[in-house]
Amino acid sequence: MENKTNKVREPLFHITKRSNNAMKPAAAWGVRIAAVVVALILCGVVTVLLTGENPFKVYETMIDGAFGSERKIWALAQNTAVLLCISLAVTPAFKMKFWNIGAEGQVLMGGLATAACMILLGNKLPPILFYPVMIIASVAAGAIWGLIPAFFKAQWNTNETLFTLMMNYIAIQIVSYFCYIWSVPKGSGHIGIINSASQMGWFPKIGGQSYLCNILIVLVLTVFMFIYFKYSKHGYEISVVGESENTARYIGINVKKVILRTMLLSGAVCGIAGLILVSGTDHTITRDTAGGRGFTAIMVSWLAHFDPIYMIITSLLIAFLEKGAGQISTNFGLNDSFSEILTGIIIFFIIGSEFFINYEIKFREKEAKK
Amino acid sequence: MKKILAILLALAMVLSFAACGGKEKAPEAKALKAGFIFLHDENSTYDNNFMKAAEEACKEMGFEIIKKVQIDESNACYDAAAELVDDGCSVVFADSFGHEDFMIQAAKEFTDVQFCHGTGTKAHTEKLANYHNAFASIYEGRYLAGVAAGLKLNEMIAAGMDAKDAKMGYVGAFTYAEVISGYTAFYLGAKSVCPSVTMDVQFTGSWYDETAEKEAANKLIANGCKLVSQHADSMGAPSACELANIPNVSYNGSTVTACPNTFIVSSKINWVPYFKYMLDCVKNGKAIDTDWTGTLATESVQLTEVNEKAAAKGTQAKIDEVKAQLEAGTLHVFDTAKEGFMTVKGAPVTSYNADVDTDEKFTPDTEVVSDGFFHESEFRSAPYFDLRIDGITLLNEKF
Numbered sequence: 001m002e003n004k005t006n007k008v009r010e011p012l013f014h015i016t017k018r019s020n021n022a023m024k025p026a027a028a029w030g031v032r033i034a035a036v037v038v039a040l041i042l043c044g045v046v047t048v049l050l051t052g053e054n055p056f057k058v059y060e061t062m063i064d065g066a067f068g069s070e071r072k073i074w075a076l077a078q079n080t081a082v083l084l085c086i087s088l089a090v091t092p093a094f095k096m097k098f099w100n101i102g103a104e105g106q107v108l109m110g111g112l113a114t115a116a117c118m119i120l121l122g123n124k125l126p127p128i129l130f131y132p133v134m135i136i137a138s139v140a141a142g143a144i145w146g147l148i149p150a151f152f153k154a155q156w157n158t159n160e161t162l163f164t165l166m167m168n169y170i171a172i173q174i175v176s177y178f179c180y181i182w183s184v185p186k187g188s189g190h191i192g193i194i195n196s197a198s199q200m201g202w203f204p205k206i207g208g209q210s211y212l213c214n215i216l217i218v219l220v221l222t223v224f225m226f227i228y229f230k231y232s233k234h235g236y237e238i239s240v241v242g243e244s245e246n247t248a249r250y251i252g253i254n255v256k257k258v259i260l261r262t263m264l265l266s267g268a269v270c271g272i273a274g275l276i277l278v279s280g281t282d283h284t285i286t287r288d289t290a291g292g293r294g295f296t297a298i299m300v301s302w303l304a305h306f307d308p309i310y311m312i313i314t315s316l317l318i319a320f321l322e323k324g325a326g327q328i329s330t331n332f333g334l335n336d337s338f339s340e341i342l343t344g345i346i347i348f349f350i351i352g353s354e355f356f357i358n359y360e361i362k363f364r365e366k367e368a369k370k
Numbered sequence: 371m372k373k374i375l376a377i378l379l380a381l382a383m384v385l386s387f388a389a390c391g392g393k394e395k396a397p398e399a400k401a402l403k404a405g406f407i408f409l410h411d412e413n414s415t416y417d418n419n420f421m422k423a424a425e426e427a428c429k430e431m432g433f434e435i436i437k438k439v440q441i442d443e444s445n446a447c448y449d450a451a452a453e454l455v456d457d458g459c460s461v462v463f464a465d466s467f468g469h470e471d472f473m474i475q476a477a478k479e480f481t482d483v484q485f486c487h488g489t490g491t492k493a494h495t496e497k498l499a500n501y502h503n504a505f506a507s508i509y510e511g512r513y514l515a516g517v518a519a520g521l522k523l524n525e526m527i528a529a530g531m532d533a534k535d536a537k538m539g540y541v542g543a544f545t546y547a548e549v550i551s552g553y554t555a556f557y558l559g560a561k562s563v564c565p566s567v568t569m570d571v572q573f574t575g576s577w578y579d580e581t582a583e584k585e586a587a588n589k590l591i592a593n594g595c596k597l598v599s600q601h602a603d604s605m606g607a608p609s610a611c612e613l614a615n616i617p618n619v620s621y622n623g624s625t626v627t628a629c630p631n632t633f634i635v636s637s638k639i640n641w642v643p644y645f646k647y648m649l650d651c652v653k654n655g656k657a658i659d660t661d662w663t664g665t666l667a668t669e670s671v672q673l674t675e676v677n678e679k680a681a682a683k684g685t686q687a688k689i690d691e692v693k694a695q696l697e698a699g700t701l702h703v704f705d706t707a708k709e710g711f712m713t714v715k716g717a718p719v720t721s722y723n724a725d726v727d728t729d730e731k732f733t734p735d736t737e738v739v740s741d742g743f744f745h746e747s748e749f750r751s752a753p754y755f756d757l758r759i760d761g762i763t764l765l766n767e768k769f
Contacts, residue, residue, distance in 0.1 A: 069453070069456050071449070071452055071453060071456060072453065075449050176575075180544075180575070180768070184728060184729075185491060185546075185547070185725065185728045185732065186546075186725070186732045187544050187545050187546035187547065187756075188467060188544065188546050189544050189546070189575075190443065190467055190468045192468070192470065192471045193471035193472070193475070196471065196475075281444070281445045282444040282445045283445075284443075284444070284471070286442075286443055286444065286468065288442050288443070288444070289444065291442060291444075326438070326439075326440070329411070329437075329439055329440075330436060330437055330438055330439075333437070335411055335412070335413075336411055336439060336440050
């Protein structure tokens with residue numbers, strides 16, 4: 001009898017959530033850094049096996065691609081700023097567990113409004129009137145594009161994931177349409193640099209640096225979002241709705257209002273990103289202006305646990321990997337896909353490390369065997 | 371506190387990386403370097419054509435090649451060009467139409483480096499000493515491909531088809547001068563041997579959209595087109611033709627392996643001659659032409675081998691004959707003098723003001739018809755022929 005009950009075998013290990021004994025921040029960072037190290041080792045093995053190149057040379061190239069010259073560092077800072085801006089934009093919605101994957105479209109609509117102002121009003125309004133109009137139009141365009149799915153969600157509980165995703169395609173098509181309408185030369189489907197002579201609607205260079213203005217705007221925005229989440233009543237309401245809509249309702253939060261307001265904010269910040277891309281960077285718009293960053297931003301936001309300050313690091317990491325990847329394909333003649341494999345491995349390990357931070361693995365203890 | 375400490379540590383790590391990176395660049399002995407900017411990578415037939423040519427030309431001319439791939443038509447192009455200058459390139463080339471404005475921006479800043487751009491239109495109006503456009507008289511290649519198409523239609527007529535039914539289909543990307551010039555040349559080539567030919571054109575609104583191109587080809591075939599050609603970069607139209615067993619005249623290279631029963635011939639631009647010219651100028655300190663147009667004579671415009679299985683008999687011989695006439699200048703593609711050959715709304719073309727100098731209002735500025743023909747790619751390298759001639763029906767328009 002006794003023997004039979006003993007035959008129920010305890011598995012080799014089991015996994016428990018670290019609810020009471022959460023990992024200390026220092027230990028958590030230790031795990032994260034260990035993950036990056038392991039990822040780099042694996043990347044090295046993959047590099048040797050697939051290409052026969054020296055992995056240290058490859059890493060050196062990545063660092064050179066991102067930090068190799070003053071110009072490269074500025075470009076890296078610019079890419080980080082844009083990615084950070086869009087990541088800040090998606091975060092309020094995610095904190096609310098509203099799966100906004102429509103940042104791509106919201107950025108494009110913001111950018112389209114900027115381009116429209118530059119083309120249609122650029123040489124008609126005096127600058128003092130023109131810049132406010134352009135900024136308001138861009139922010140409003142992004143906000144409206146974010147508000148539409150939020151309205152349907154609040155009103156009829158539609159699936160926001162599908163809705164926001166579809167809104168991306170509509171935005172891309174609208175941008176394509178206007179690229180034909182405004183194309184120079186006619187019919188080419190390309191707008192080209194807008195107002196290249198008058199530079200109307202362009203962000204000013206600060207200290208001779210054309211990207212500095214963008215970077216400063218995003219820094220201010222980062223601080224604002226940090227305060228908004230941490231110290232404002234709105235930020236608190238977002239967290240409560242995200243944890244449980246029923247609780248929110250119970251304590252008297254108007255859930256519909258919070259959804260609408262939060263998506264309005266999310267869309268508006270995307271609109272700013274569009275403004276930065278068109279007015280502060282490219283001075284033109286194409287259907288690729290957002291360039292997939294609306295989706296990459298989701299990863300940046302999650303990796304940083306929705307904390308705006310950490311997002312500076314995660315967006316820098318992604319921007320670094322992208323710049324490094326480009327340099328790898330230039331120096332080694334390797335296809336872009338190869339560096340994407342490396343990026344994939346590194347990100348996989350970083351995400352994977354979160355598992356070990358949040359969960360504990362308990363091995364079967366020896367004495368249980370007896 | 372710990373969070374802040376962690377951030378500081380991370381930043382320190384990043385900055386120390388930066389310090390490592392900065393030290394490496396030691397000034398080297400001045401080697402000849404050429405930078406190339408591509409919109410996609412080698413998986414795109416369009417970019418691959420440039421890439422292979424660039425590699426070949428650099429190898430032959432003794433230049434080190436530095437390639438930047440996947441460069442968007444945005445400020446990323448300017449950044450890439452500037453980085454290439456930093457890396458010591460004495461010449462930078464970009465391959466996509468939308469790169470042009472950003473190349474001009476770079477050319478204005480780095481005046482001691484040459485900037486060349488394929489397919490662009492603005493070099494002759496920007497008047498910068500170090501910015502140049504290049505293209506090829508691909509309309510001549512299209513004309514020759516059209517001759518092959520016309521012979522195939524003649525073969526069908528001889529086999530019992532009504533001459534009035536000799537209709538071709540054409541899948542175009544945009545209603546844009548480069549495309550209009552291309553399909554009109556193709557049509558005229560066919561008409562030169564098969565006078566009763568007509569043509570339908572369907573636009574897709576994209577340079578690369580396999581599904582849309584396939585659908586467009588299928589629509590043309592359903593409308594009674596007996597032969598299809600295309601000006602778009604995917605395999606959509608050729609593979610639709612192979613499936614429906616409709617002869618196809620291709621572009622950018624041979625599609626004979628995928629379409630062994632229907633591929634007739636293909637025209638393509640060979641960029642090697644231009645790149646060699648460009649590198650030679652840089653090497654020897656000669657000025658590069660503001661607008662350089664490759665021709666049949668420079669071997670910039672080429673035709674692939676004729677697929678005997680699908681083409682009409684004697685196609686190769688006829689192509690060689692017409693090619694010789696084009697090279698000799700005794701034959702012109704856009705011949706306005708030949709009676710009833712090229713008409714607009716029933717009237718012959720005696721004069722045309724084209725928009726050669728690109729501006730936002732598309733103001734016509736240059737008379738391009740003289741001596742009995744339309745002078746394509748003479749006043750600038752990129753095509754500007756955009757007349758809607760009789761015999762060609764546009765089923766839709768996509769700007």
